[in-house]
Amino acid sequence: MDFSINLYERPARSGHPVVHKITTLIHSLTGEWFTEDVGQDACKDLMFQNVLCAERDGHLAAFLMFTSTEGTIAISLMAVDPAFHRKGFGSSLLLYLFEHVRQMGFTRIVALTVPPRVKPAYQRTVDFYERHGFSRGKEYTELWLSGALQLVKNLEPEGG
Secondary structure: OOOEEEEEOOHHHOOOOHHHHHHHHHHHHEOOOEOOOHHHHHHHHOOOOEEEEEEEOOEEEEEEEEEEEOOEEEEEEEEEOHHHOOOOHHHHHHHHHHHHHHHOOOOEEEEEEOOOOOOHHHHHHHHHHHHOOOEEEEEEOOOOOOOEEEEEEEOOOOOO
C-alpha cells in the first residue's frame, strides 16, 4: 500500500500538527459516529495518549489512539476517513498496534464502543474488531450516554 503508519507519542504536548488533522477528522464524523464533545476530549487525551496514524500524501486517512492502564492497552478512539473506508487502513493500524504492543510485552488490548443494540450502525464496528480477534466482554450501562460494550483481544507473547 502507498501509505505510511506513524506513531506519535503524546502529540498534543508538543503542539504537533497531527492533532489538528485528528480533530478535523473527528469533527467531520460528529453526528454520525461521534458526539459533540469527542473532538475537544481527544485534544486533551492526546496530551497523555499515543496515536497511530495512517497517512497518505500528507492526508490523514485513519488514526487509532491508545494508552495503557493496569497493564492493558486500551484503544480509546479510532476513526477512518470515509474516503478511505474498506481500503485496509483500519486493519493496518490494528495489526501495527498488535505488533508494537507485543514487542513492549503487553498481551491484552481492550476497546470500548457503543453497543449495537443502542445504535445499530455500531454493529459494523463490532464486526470489524471481531474480524481482528476481539471478543465481546462486559457491557457497561453506566458509561457514556448510551452505555459501552467492551471488546477484548488477548495477544500471544512475543516469540510465543
